[in-house]
Structures are given as C-alpha cells and as structure tokens.
Amino acid sequence: MVAREPGTTPFQIDLRRHLRENEEDRDLTRVICEIATASRYVIHSIRTGELGVAGTSNLYGEEQLALDVLSDRILRKRLVHSGVVSSIASEESSEILSVNLTGKYAVVYDPLDGSSLVDVNLAVGTIVGIYRGEDILQRGRNLVAALYILYGPRCTLVYSTGNGVHEFAMNALMEYTLVQENIRMKPSGTIYSPGGQRNKYTPGVEKLVQALEAKGSKLRYSGGFVPDINQILIKGQGLFLYPHLQDKPEGKLRLLYELNPMAFLIEQAGGAASNGRERILDIDPKAIDHREPVFIGSKEDVAMAEKFVQEFG
Template sequence: MGKEPGTTKFQVDFRRHLRDQNISGNLVHLLCEIAEASKYVINAVRTGDLGVAGTSNLYGEEQLALDVLSDRIMRKRLMHSGVVCNIASEEMDEIFQVTSNPQGMFSVAYDPLDGSSLVDVNLAVGTIVGIYQGADMLQPGRRMVGAVYILYGPRVSLVYSVGKGVYEFTMNQLMEFTLTREDIRMKPSGNIYAPGGLRKKYTPENERYLRYLEDKGAKLRYSGGFVPDINQILLKGNGIFLYPALTDTPQGKLRLLFELNPMAYLVEQAGGAATDGTTPILDLTPGGYDQRSPVYIGCRDDVEKAREFLNGNDGTA
C-alpha cells in the first residue's frame, strides 16, 4: 500500500532527519538544541508555577512566571549552543549578543511561550522560533534560513522548515521527536477561519470579508492561541487565520519578528500565503524589534481574497 500524503510510517528521529536535509552541521545542531529546550519548557508548563512573576516585558505586558522560565530555558540553551551570535526574545527588552563574531553563526528570534495566559485554563500553547544567518535580524523574513514552532498540547509536536518543505515531529514517551508528517501541503482554499480581535472593532472591509467566509460555509475555529490555530490550519491543510488592523490598533497585534515571520515562512513552504493585506509578510522589512502587523495567513486563495476585500476589489464597492 502507498503511504498517505503528509504522513510517514517510519520512526525517523529528528537529528537523523536533519542530517539528510543537506544543511550545515551548525544548523542541524541549532535545531536540535531548540528541540532539546522544548523538553524543559513542556516540563515547566506541566509542573510550573502559574503565578505572576512580578515583572513586565518591554511592551508593558504582565509576565507570567512560565514566560520568564521558558525564556530562561530557551536563552540558556541558545547561549551555550556555540552556533548563535544574537538572541532576540519577545520577553527581553534588548538583543542579547552571545558573540561579536557572527562568522558561521545564526541569530535567533523567538517567542518562548506564546499564549501563556491560556496555561491556567489548560489550553494549548507553544514556542515560535525564526532563524537568520549572521547577526542581522531586521531584514525581510524571506531571508530566514529556518523556522520552527513547538505545540504543547495533548501531544507535543514540533513543526519546522529549512526551505525544503514542512515536517512534523511528535514527542514520544521517551521524549524523543520522531517524524509523523512529511511534505505537509495546504489546499488552495479552505473551510476554517480563525479571526482574532474584537469583531466590533473590525473595519468595514474586514467585516465584509468575514461575512464572505461565513457565506461560503467556513467554520469558526479560534482558540486564542496563535500556535494551536496555525497548527490546525497547517496540518489540516485548510483555512485562514486573521488578526486584522482594528479601529483602535491599526498596526495589528502580532509581532513581525517573533510570531509572524516564522509562521509565514512555514505556511509559504507548505504552499500557503501570508499578507498584511497589501504586502506578503515575508517581504516586510522590520523597522524595529517590536514592529507589529496585521496578518492574513493560510490557504493561498483565501489570503488573496482577503487582499481583494481590503483593497476594494471584491466587487461590493
């Protein structure tokens, strides 16, 4: 019998798989270090303190203890990897320079525990990571050399790409990541939509787009967590996530460097698309580490239809 598309029967571990991808040994090592760090993060999620840490990140948001701990775990692993020159975290107020010599090194931008406020109600959360060659992270996401997210749900899964397709690995009982899906692909159009933000604050264009999705029978699937929502859309190969510009926050909510670029990279590698409504997410040049952007990400045709609505080309004007 043939293998079902997007799945694998063989127990291939993460390191062995990476070695077969014809990438540098340093990149293999870095990706394995990220996978190792996630094992400590999931332990913190399952057993850690849910209380507030008593500090704020640079955006003035109250940090949970788990945010602080997850950030510390990831940063320490990256610092001691020997292949990272610069680290940027959503929970840090400045870039952490590991070494001033970027030769052969990588810069890593990450959100250590996206959706951490959902932990105390036992919903899925995740880690998001974008990888750049050299010292500069303030460049279009299309120049990334890899992206990863780890979903801490009923199962722990790692989804990654280094520009050679998208693969999912699942943590087994021995806390080893083994390949469960390969060459993940998205359909041109889908029937799931995950809309973030208060709908009463949507612009008329976004409201019309949502009505279009509802009229075509799309099902609402929104958890409040970026990682689980993208994971559902990506692995089902079906749907769109949007967090648009709102009337009181025209720049959107999600951050380009830590959240949008890695997810856009993965979704594009699977045949999907991501835009801010005008420009592909991966073609945006960050003006700073805290830059935010509206986002429409998922099936290519659904993303293109969103762009049409936002630019008045939907036929309703």
Template sequence: MPAAPGTSKFQIELRRHLRGQNISDNLVHLICEIAEASKYVINAVRTGDLGVAGTSNLYGEEQLALDVLSDRIMRKRLIHSGVVCNIASEEMDEIYQAQASADGLYSVAYDPLDGSSLVDVNLAVGTIVSIYEGCDLLQPGRNQVAAMYILYGPRVSLVYTVGDGVHEFTMNNLMEFTLTRENIRMQEEGNIYAPGGLRNKYNDGDEQFIRHLEAKGCKLRYSGGFVPDINQVLMKGKGIFMYPALKGSPNGKLRVLFELNPMAFIIEHAGGSASNGNIPILDIVPESLDQRAPIYIGCKADVKAATDFLAEHKGVPAAAASFVNG
C-alpha cells in the same frame, strides 16, 4: 527524506531527518538544541507555577512566571549551543549578543511561550522560532534559513522548515521527536477560519470578508492561541487565520519578528500565503524588535480574497460598505 529499507518513517528521528536536508552541521545542531530546550519548557508547563512573575516585558504586558522560566530555558540553551551570535526574545527589551563573530553562526528570534495566559485554563500553547544566518535580525523574513514552532498540547509536536518542505515531528514517551508528517501541503482554498481581535473593532473590508466566509459556510475555529490556530490550519491543509488592523490598533497585535515571520515562512513553504493586507509578510523590513503588523495567513485563495475585500472597501464608509454588499 525517504526511510531506509525496513524502517518506518515514524521511526525517523529529528537529527537524522535534518542531516538529509542539505544544511550546515551548525544549523542541524541549532535546531536540535531548540528541540532539546522544548523538553524542559513542556516540563515547566506541566509542573510549573501559574502565578505572576511580578515583572513586565517591553510591551508593558504582565509576565507570567512560565514566560520568564521558558525564556530563561531557551536563552541559556541558545547561548551554550556555540553556534548563535545574536538572540532576540519577545520577553527581552534588547538583542542579546552571545558571540561577537558572525562567521558560520546564526541569529535567533523567538517567542518562548506564545499564549502563556492560556496555560491556567489548560489550552494549548507553543514556542515560535525564527533563524537567520549571521548577526542581523532586522531583515525581511524571506531571508530566514529556518523557522519552527513547538506545540504543547495533548501531544507535543515540532514543525520545521529549512526552505525545502514542512515537516512535523511528535515527541514520544522517551521524549524523542520522531517524524509523523513529511512535506505537508496546503490546499488552494479552505473552509475554516480563525479570526483574532474584537469584531466590533474591525474595519469594513475585514467585516465584509468575515461575512463572505460565513455565507460560504466556513467553520469558526479560534482558540486564542496563535500556535494551535496556525497548527490547525496547517495540519488540516485548509483555512485562514487572521488578526487584522483594528480601530485604535492599526498594526494589529502580533509581532513581525517573533510571530509573523516564522509562521509565514512555514506556511509559504507548505504552499500557502501570508499577507499584511498589502504585501507579503515575508517582504516586510522590520525597523524594530516590537514592530507589529496585521496578518492574513493560510490558503492562497482565502488570503487573496481577504486582500481583495480590503482593497475594495478601503476608504468606503461603513454604511456604504453595507449597502454595496446588500
């Protein structure tokens, strides 16, 4: 969206930018409500209790007090937005129905505070959001009408796409989101990589891919937080994040609905790629809320190289794989 005469693009506020995206008023309202909720989440992160809430989510993971509070903030905002029918959160064990009717309404899946275990060591965390028309959340990520994440770091930034470019907004000292980068694009190939999971549990193809990146002189950049690591790849416009299948964990760690689909939607619309090693992430049909999948996401050439290594070494014993690659 071009700035009006005499107006810097840095003064374009989120709602105004959204109104230039040819989307419904309900979707504009929904994205703005999520942005508004993030202001309360960042306040909780900065001032809230770092102790444990004493409960577990449906994956058996101990919930931090900030997880519970962030989820409550986001869910309440979505319910009262008036434009949401179904809600799924990584911290809830079932879909919450806000309204029975789907006419003109949206369904939202979100991770309220991804990387919350990093808060007590003062590393960046974030909120990830996926939006669909109607009430069906268990559908391929390619059907999303919008995806976004909010990064709570030294600056608070919001990145969104509605399928027509990827745009970054930064929270100013008045807690308003104003445009900082428009139509962000990924390069074809990068020189940074962020590998999740224990390397001694990697399969042969993943191990050989990492050796390939090391031989190219790629720089290792991994924080342990999905949002800041994806944000780094996106904002630098180069590189790859991966959390592969591991020995003993063939589906990796990250959830399709809450993490992979929204990030894949954003990266693809910035000219990048996202795969589970076999098919695009956005073509996966989720069968349950807790479905997980491996992920390779970033520059197209890097993701293709990863999938090529996986195909080459599929079923090859470890000793043979080492011999093949010298």
C-alpha cells in the same frame, strides 16, 4: 526527500537524523536540536511549574507570567550553549543579546506564545525564526529556518529549512520522531480563525468574514496563535486573521517573533501570508516590537482578504 531503506517507518526517524539526511548545515542542525532539547524543559515547566505572575513586565508593558520568564531563560541558555548563535532576540526582552561574535546564526523567538492560556489548560507554543549572520532586523524572506513547538495533548514540532514543512511528535523518551513530511496546503479552506473584536473590524475585514461565512467556513479559534496555525497547517486548509482594528491599525501580532516564522512555514507548505496589502515576508522590520495585521493560510482565502481590504479598507 531522501530515499530510505525499504521498511523504514516514520517513527524510526528522529529530528537529528531527518536534518542529517537532508544535508542541512551542521551548525543549523545544532541550533534546531538545541531548541528541541529546550522544549523538554519547557513542557515539564508547563506541567509542573508556577502559574502566577513574575512581578516584571516585557518590552510591551505586559505583565510577565512566571512561565514566560522561565521558558525564556531555558531557551536562551540552550541557544548560548550551542556555540554557533551570534545574537538572540526574545519577545520577553527589551534588548538584543549579543552572544558570540563568531556565531553563524541570529535567532528570534517567542518562548511561550499564549502563556495566559495555561491556567485554563489550553494549548500554547514556542515560535522560532533563524537567520544567517548576526542581524536580527531582517525581512522574513531571509529566514534560513523556522519552527514552532505546540504543547498540547501531544507535544509536536513543525520545522522548515526551505525544503518543505515537516511534523514531529515527542515520544515517551522525549525525543522527536517524524510524523509526516512535506505538508501541503489546499488553495481554499473551510475553517477560519478570527482574532480581535468583531465590532472593531474595518469594513473590508467585515466583508471578508461575511464572505467566509457565506461559503460555509466554520469558525475555529482557540485564542492561541500556535494551536490555531497548527490546525490550519495540519488540516491543510483555512485562514487565520488578526486584522487591523478601528482602534489598532497596526494589528496585534509581532512581525519578528510571531508573523515571520509562521509566514515562512505556511508559504513553504504552499499557502500565503499578508498584512492585507503586501506579503508578510517582504516587510522591513522597523524595530524588534514591530506589529502588523495578518491574514495567513490558504492562498485563495488570503487573496480574497487582500481584495476586500484594498477595496473597502
């Protein structure tokens, strides 16, 4: 990281300065900062907005909440406003939006992941992936940046541009200031977050869970992808899984909007992400609604998941 003047504290370093110090592309900096600005309006909407249904469905046939639609609109507006975005794909839309033929970056996002948890006051988040060019359907390994924003007791932003993973917190002025740089994962963890119904797990996944329990791992699952990944990343250890199920072999989570950005961040911190047979970031997306199983977190735990899945199915 950049050497700073003696006496400089993390809380004096805001997001824009951090990007500038690391000599990030000016247009990429603009995109990331526009997303950070959008999150101010999203968190305000979560705290004060309508929690009912919007009367519409997304491309998966799922009923949209008013907050989903509003969050999508806020993010889309800021990305268009940036002037440097070529195309946009949102989990809440069935179409790829062409924005600017001269734009440098394609952006994929889930505007409010876990929105159904808002009415019971659990943490939710925004997930974003950024590619160079205008092609949305790229492998995750081509990402130039990924980030998520967690709307919890604190509002935090975690990002990577391929040079480590860094955490920021929103202050009283609604500006993001640095909390920690270069977050690192331990090889093995002591917590696990298992999604899906356990009675529908395949034999390999059931053996994995038994092995995790046998080594003393504690179950920590909120039902929200962003807070569960944040827990593993900030604690520096653990495993999140939403596996293939007996009646859902393709898994639940979307490769484009959820898995690729999170896999990019976890790998940048020294972890791993797999569908049980191959690296998440190496999977070719077949469509914008492509889903995959996922095992993501500490490297040794992910390797153990792959071993059991490949041996027992």
